[in-house]
Amino acid sequence: SVRAPVVTGPPRPLPVIAAEVVSCTKCELAKTRTNTVFSRGNPEAKLCFVGEAPGADEDAQGIPFVGRAGQLLDRMIQAMGLDPEKDVYVCNIIKCRPPGNRKPEPEETDACIPYLHEQIAVVDPKVIVALGNTAVGTLLNTKLGITKVRGSWKLYRGKIPVMPTYHPSYLLRPSAQQGEAKKQAWDDLQAVMKELG
Numbered sequence: 001s002v003r004a005p006v007v008t009g010p011p012r013p014l015p016v017i018a019a020e021v022v023s024c025t026k027c028e029l030a031k032t033r034t035n036t037v038f039s040r041g042n043p044e045a046k047l048c049f050v051g052e053a054p055g056a057d058e059d060a061q062g063i064p065f066v067g068r069a070g071q072l073l074d075r076m077i078q079a080m081g082l083d084p085e086k087d088v089y090v091c092n093i094i095k096c097r098p099p100g101n102r103k104p105e106p107e108e109t110d111a112c113i114p115y116l117h118e119q120i121a122v123v124d125p126k127v128i129v130a131l132g133n134t135a136v137g138t139l140l141n142t143k144l145g146i147t148k149v150r151g152s153w154k155l156y157r158g159k160i161p162v163m164p165t166y167h168p169s170y171l172l173r174p175s176a177q178q179g180e181a182k183k184q185a186w187d188d189l190q191a192v193m194k195e196l197g
């Protein structure tokens, strides 16, 4: 099913959206979260990374991608020659941690996604990197898996180029295929660097 995002007029300033998120009770995750997790990095950045949902470390600190996956993400960003604080904006599909790090339920994503659409409208990045199946599926309205869609440009809302690639958590998993996946992720990030010019 295609869940069309609700179009809500001009985006509000980021601090206004962030303040609403802090007190949001639109889904059940509000009951179990420690902190909401809005973003990190630079809202003026040309490059935006979108992950899935906060994990335990992110929930504890209220900042996205601060755990092991986040440390790998920062190394990937640095390998691109970019500064994780100055050159990128980092956020997630949903703002609250699902218990036990389960995948977000469709009703949780539906409740939360307007915040992300508004965030992206304000930041207006030149390029988005969608990390993993949840980000790719939600931003691009596709059920195709990451292995099928990674590495080729798609468009978010018909205008912002999106590069789908593996989620850093996936790259951290021990498996025979991870070497190849890392190479592919690096190819994807090099395509992003080229697009950014």
Ligand code: URA
Binding pocket: 051, 052, 053, 054, 055, 058, 063, 064, 065, 066, 067, 069, 070, 092, 169
């Ligand atoms: N994984 C995500 O998708 N987002 C985070 O913020 C941390 C881990």
